[in-house]
Amino acid sequence: MSETAVGELDLPRGTLVRSRVGVAGALEAALSRDLTGYARIEPDSLLADGDPGVLTFADGVPVAAYCERGAKGDSRGVDALAALAVPGPCTVELYELPAGSLDRVHEQPSFTVPPGAPAEELADDATLAERTRERAPEEATDRGGASALESFLEDEERIAAIQEEARAEAEKRAAEWGLDGELGE
Amino acid sequence: MVEALAVASGKGGVGKTTSTLALGMALADEYDVTVVDADTGMANLCFHTGLADANTTLQDLLLDDADATVEDAVYERFGLSLVPCGTSLSAFREADPTLLREVVAELAADTDVLLLDSAAALGSQSAVLPLVLADRTVVVLQPTIPSLSDGLKVQEYARSYGTETAGVLFNRVRDDEAIDRVAEQAERYFGGPTLATIPESDAARAARRAGEPLLAHAPDSDAAAAYRRAAGRLEIQDGDEGAVADRFRSAVIPESP
Missing domain, CATH: 4.10.910 (30s ribosomal protein s13; domain 2)
Structure with a gap:
């Protein structure tokens, strides 16, 4: 299987299963199909600050994030969510991967995000965030540390x-x- | 003495009406409080207060040929003077938002604290008027980036009209959030202090379903206690009734287009 390197987040290349505008719909689709894979998020804004990012999923629940932009160059984890939380539409491509193929990627704590955070910060959807948290493994909901909001406020x-x-x-x-x-x- | 406070958020779903009524009830222990549903496009105060069938509402007062008096639209409930707004789309379309100025001026003459539950979006003249008319704003936020972005925006709109921020409320806060750090960071950007952080609460949803303000429906809940702390931190500023009423009346607000 070939690899697609997004910054330092090396992902196996997946099968494209969905490409639409809007983060909420993509997160919803990932959750409903128990997607293991990743979303490539590309802001449609013509502004220079709309750099793309990647969000990975395990069984429909977001796990890790990376963005080519951030306060200090590129960004990962909650900092990547903060960088991706820009107003305006985004095109989101969902890619599917075989179960277990992201285990190595998901073992890197610096990239991980709280399961409900993408729905809250990128889609502004508290209900979807709650449903995502309910589906997340127990240890994932305890991911502490600084939040995407703190990164934004810095x-x-x-x-x-x-x-x-x-x-x-x-x-x-x-x-x-x-x-x-x-x-x- | 009177101070008019616009309760604003910049986006929906943050619990603005719940917060307006909770602050109002907590302030009513000390002050004479009037709450106006100034969110004329998405009125919902009536559903939080059992006034969905009210005969006369703010909508009736905003019609050019209004024959209702301001007094007709004031309802004494839960220790507050409430001015609900109707939800008729045709009445909303016919309303002259600039008449809100007269209504607010008349209400201001007879109360200590006037709370204006303001529109979530900033897309029209009627949505912005409460920010123009108020002395200060209370900004209701959820601890998320979209909410903080919109809250910062609403603050700048209000400031453009000389209306400074009295304080910030963080609502719907879940336990696992680093809210104290967030509140401290946010204070650098907002003109007023963090009045309180209100925990996410089933009681608020139950109160809404029951058609009662939170402080009437679940006065012993953690959320109710947090709103009382918020009201305690909100330093109401003295204003002269006559001067405030005159200011509203003299506001140079044109005919609506």
Whole structure:
């Protein structure tokens, strides 16, 4: 079996089983078909910061994540989820692999993510996150350590960009709505 | 004395209405509190308070030819003065959102704390008006990246209109989350303190099904206790009723397009 290297996450090449826009649908599909394999997530944004990433699954439940972008170059684990949690649509390809073929990859703790975190952070779907956690092996739900949200909050530049964009949008909309007379100093 | 607080989130599903009512009931121990369902496009305060069949609501007050008085739309329940909003789509389409200014001005004249349950999205003039009219905002968040991103955005919108953040509530927090670290990090970016972290709770869902605010339905729950702590940390600022009412009335809000 040939290998596809995504950064330092070496994955066997899988069989493409689904390619659609939207992370929620892909996570749902992976869960319902007990997928062992991986999702290749490609933000559709034309912006330069939309770099692709990979999320692996064991029996439908997310295990490991890698993104070619991050606060410090590429990123893995919850940092990769934070990097992938950008607004806007993504194309997600699901690849299937034979059971057990990701065991070696899944033994690398630096890549692992809490089972419900991709649904919460990438799909903003608390119900799907809960169903995923219920399906996850007990030891997986105990993956502690820093969260994707902490990684996001450490990225001061990214947060400054969100604030700046929101301010510009608020001022533009205020003008459209005739509320510009209400704007503060 | 009066302070108008917009309770906002930037996205749905975070428990904004549950939080508005819980804060309101906790503040009602000390203050005269009025809660307005200012989320006119997705009104749901009525379902949390057993007022789904209310005869007169905010919707009736936002019609150009309104013959209802503000008083007609105020319901005394759970120790609060409640102004629900109806859910009729046609009434929503006919409503003039700018009339909210007059309604808020009149309510402000006769209460200590005015809580405006605000729209989750920021896509229209009517959704943004509560942020324009309020003195400060309380931002309700879930500990996720999408929620924090939207909360930061709502804060910037409010700040654009000179409305600063009074505090942040982290809602639907599960035990396994590193919430204390997150709250500490988030305080660097939000204008107010973390008022409380509210645990994910079946009691909140049960209260909604029963048509009661959480603090009435499950007053001894952990979530209810956390909301009381939040209210205790929220320092209500004195305002002069007349000045606040005048400010609302004088807000230069144009006719809706």
